[in-house]
Amino acid sequence: MPRLPEYVTPVDTGDGKRYEVRVHGARPDGERFQFKRRFKTVKDAIAFHSEVTSGLSKKTYIAPSDLTLQRAVDDWLVGQRIRPNTRAAYVASLRPLVDALGAKPVQAITKRDIEHVVQDLLNGKSKMGSWNAPQIFKGKETRAKWSASSINPMLARARTVFGDLMAEGIVVRNVAALVKPIPTVKPEINTLTAEQAAILLASTDSHCYGVAWRLALLGLRRGEILALEWDGIDFEAGTLTIRAARLATPGGVTTAAPKTESSKRVLPMPDELTAALRRARRRQNEAKLQMGSSWPNSGLVVVDDLGNPPYPTTLTVAWATALENAGLPHVRLHDARHSCATLMHLDGVPAVVIAAWLGHTDARFTLATYAHSNNDALADAAVRIGAITNGAAAEGNRA
Template sequence: MADDTIKTVVLKNGKKRYRFVIDIGPDPKTGRRRQKTYTFDKRTEAKNERDRIRNQRAQGTFVAPSKVTVNEIIDSYLAVATLEARRNTKTNYQHSFRCVRERLGDMPAQGVTVAHIVALVKYMQSSGRKRGGKPGTGLSGRSVNLTLGRLRAAFELGVQEGRLARNVAALVKNVSYQQPERKTWTKGEVHTFLKAIDKTRLEVAWRLSLYGLRRGEVLGLRREDVRLKARKLKVVQTRVMCDSEVIIEPPKSRNGERELPIDDELAAALERLYKLQSAEAEKAGAAYQDGLAELEWYEGGQYLVTDELGIPVHPEWYSDEFGRVLKRAGLRRITLHDSRHTTLSLMEKAGVPISVISKWAGHFDSAFTQNTYVHANPEDLAAGGEALAMLHKIS
């Protein structure tokens, strides 16, 4: 057999080379037999390499030399990892590999070293955030680690498929960073906000955000999702941003589709909203909701959060308007998503079991709710100090 013989090759200058030809397994695309020629300066080097390949083939660990690129490894991983994912999730996965594709995408994946990945990390930390198509500021530690985690997963799949000999990405550790502390309101600040938005046009929207609903869940609610007489609302869809486009998607997790009770204040606000929208529709006539026909995602139904012509508001405008409302009310600045953290934290402090809070939030795991969404602010620490003082007090 050809792979049993190491041949001596004499070059024109008289120097000797030692060569062998060996089977490297079938082509993964065609299934045809493949052979590769190896040439070395020394016979012992040729023999050692031949024996190494034989041993790895016998153990099923041999990886044939390949020019498959990092981009191809990523594409294979994304096809598996996002097989049943929502469109927005698929887009997020794609975005997480942006810097990898830019810096390493065209390289043969088998040629990527730890040094390449370390250089990639440094680039992401310094210039990874694009500004008008040009390198900008560094990405956050969380974003860098997210990219590293998915690159490890992509390379690991390459190993399992026999396209890579080892996962060099697994040798690079996550960067250290401090998670920014969430800002949440006290009960008093929530009351100030509710007074500021009382009987305003978007009162229902702001109350729903302080119900603990995600932005996309608030903006995805329609009249048909609300049973006012039964005092119930059901979260069945979300309106979210995806590549600068507004789309409709199912709730974020399997527990995201849920039914929540409507309290008296929210019920009264909904009744006022229905009357207002009816008056606006009558005043606008044929112009009311005309713009909906141009929206690819629209499938009918009256949305709760709309402008005066019945057109659902843009998600980014909604977040920006939240900030403007806070400024007018003189309230401490928090993000719209922080209002969700505020709600779940206040529910926990009110004695609501964490299992109930998790279900209310649409989470799949109570521990995740507790660790991610329940926070203590200075007011809570002061209350804890008072309780401790009572325990230490000697009568």
């Protein structure tokens, strides 16, 4: 029998003789690895060794790894450098994937595995697990059906996770990228007209959250409204400074830096807002005198009648109630920001100015996302274009 290569070792097993191959190599990060496989024939053993060593020399071979999806996602989250509420959103979106496939090695996960997770979410058959599970889900066995707007962010995060694993040389391909997103229809964004905004502000002026609605219609995000401090209001200069955001997290509420660097901004205050802020501060001072030491000294502009800062979702519910009490159609609290951008756009404010006002870095994004024509504006445009075309027709007839 020909002499065996030094990397092939004969092994006697209960099922007969096998030929064991040991391979040594290094991963892209420099970590050394060793693994072995057994074959029934010397020919198969030599072929395997040749394939592996060729791949190692060309840097195309992926070494075996027992890294599980749960560990991979945990490691990925650590390296994201993101705000707490963004991390919470990532965890929430990835939870079904980790619950279903968390114990499985990432190298063993297939497109079909992820497709099954998607189908279970669509059909309301996704099983709840324990990975980062909030207390409110304790005892719940199955998730409610997820829509495309929830599933697609999960797939986007999964593509990023597997993309990083591929870059690290842990997986040979990004299987998550093979799963197509669920088709969606972009939801219509509703905005308040100038008249509706005026009705809302007039009907809530004396309410503890009335000033919050003014700030929302000024274009501030919910988190920016909740984090606005009296120290950031300069009545003499007529400006307000946005330098933080108060955000909901699984553990409660946290105050963090604004969404982007451009979100930190100083805005001139309209006279009506200045007057409303003075009234709000006067009401708070009067309540503080009545309550004494029991009044929380948060320093925040938006608080309830007892001086407590509202939870973010509490403000959202209060907004819906305020619209209903004013006899106005429901629009989301964030749509007040859309309303601000749209009204400024319809009034001829340049896009770059609107972007700076809202805290955006790209005016094109501002126009594409926030500036919408409402029905009244479209009707006015119809009258104008009608006048133009009628005038042109009249000129033609006279000619």
